[in-house]
Amino acid sequence: MAHEFIYTCYKLARHYPPDRTVLENISLSFYPGAKIGVLGANGAGKSSLLKIMAGLDDGYTGEARLTPGFSVGYLAQEPQLDPSKDVRGNVMDGVAAVQGLIDRYNEVMAMWGDPDADYDKVGALQAELEDKIAAADAWSLDRNVEIAMDALRCPPDDADVTTLSGGERRRVALCRLLLSRPDLLLLDEPTNHLDAESVEWLEHFLSEYHGTVVAITHDRYFLDNVAKWILELDRGRGIPFEGNYSSWLEQKQERLAREEKASDARKRTLERELEWVRMAPKARQAKGKARLAAYDKLQAEAEAADRGPDKLEITIPAPKRLGDTVINVEHLRKGFGDKLLVEDLSFSLPPAGIVGVIGPNGAGKTTLFKMLTGQEAPDSGTVTVGDTVELAYVDQSRDSLDAEKTVFEEITGGVEHMKVGNREIHGRAYCASFNFKGSDQQKLVGKLSGGERNRVHLAKLLKTGGNVLLLDEPTNDLDVDTLRALETALENFPGCAVVISHDRW
Known part of the structure; x- marks a missing residue:
């Protein structure tokens, strides 16, 4: 039976003591096979959302659940590798289940040489395994591993992972995850430490990927080429847009214009209500209480709107004058x-x-x-x-x-x-x-x-x-x-x- 959604959030919130809220009242459902880019300011809760979806953070309120029968895989910003294994060993951890099918198939084939074996049972096992191997494309396992390791510029097979740089560790972890092929792929900045050719290969891989992809990334070409949906995290809210990065920019500009128009209208209403509050103190009896309550609500809405994100600016310190020879x-x-x-x-x-x-x-x-x-x-x-x-x-x-x-x-x-x-x-x-x-x-x-x-x-x-x-x-x-x-x-x-x-x- 096909499921309509692979993952569902309902009234999801994440608060960090003492008073920091990054996610607030988020209700979203994710389609199987969707390709989603996640955008938002640093600290807006992007990584927090992915950790919750990966099942690594249970400190939230509301609902966040993976539909039963689906698998999930997660690339963290600082992924962990098995220090007891070399690069190849860590990558092969991602295909352990597929390798297990090949190993089991070899065991079954060896049974044909046993004169005491039940050949009908052996034949049935062989046929079952061949179907599973074909479905997992396991006959091409070694080739697929080599292609992925080469495309992502992984270090040599026998390299000691404890000596790798942060970028090399990320590439090994990404390769391991992609080869495991989970139904829901959660990627936190997957293009970091990848060169342009590796990013292009990753774009093609994810565009053709069978499962759902949810990716946090700053790479705007990547978002244009892969994402079919954009999820923006803004002041705790989750705002979905259908389309890629370029279309999101256009839609966001329209949304901001609407918000500005609504803000102007709210300010005009506030000015009228404030005038009434100041000029009619005697009217604040039973009939005036409702109007005062409405004024308080308007004031709260205006303050919330005013707490919107500041215009981001970075100032590089002014340097001493530079001469002609650099x-x-x-x-x-x-x-x-x-x-x-x-x-x-x-x-x-x-x-x-x-x-x-x-x-x-x-x-x-x-x-x-x-x-x-x-x-x-x-x-x-x-x-x-x-x-x-x-x-x-x-x-x-x-x-x-x-x-x-x-x-x-x-x-x-x-x-x-x-x-x-x-x-x-x-x-x-x-x-x-x-x-x-x-x-x-x-x-x-x-x-x-x-x-x-x-x-x-x-x-x-x-x-x-x-x-x-x-x-x-x-x-x-x-x-x-x-x-x-x-x-x-x-x-x-x-x-x-x-x-x-x-x-x-």
């Missing part, structure tokens, strides 16, 4: 062992430009940044840094953040007045320039979403006030609105910015 690279060569990463590379950075660095994973992009900063020495060639250059390097690692500190303490060092470049500014104002305002500055870093941690990382490392920015995958885990704010900040930056990014928008 960084000149001549005939650079770099390799590790037998692997050559860079050969005869020469370029000069412009004084006021934004330079993008692209290439597949493992091509040497991060190694290039480390040579520019002096952390790695080239095998040959020269790197000349101009006399006026002050470098600010934002790497991919978020491991240096202290989970026990507040946002304010981590960014500013706990001082009210801090030095940013050569200027002294108010620490709380600097935090606010990265959209950490009011009580947000008192949140513990360990309680932040991935995108919020990335903003802390950016703010912390950019406070040096460098006039040449080296940004290694700065868009990872950022929501779409924050991405736009970062793009605007870079466009307005008077120095030079060099950006490694797989964001194709």
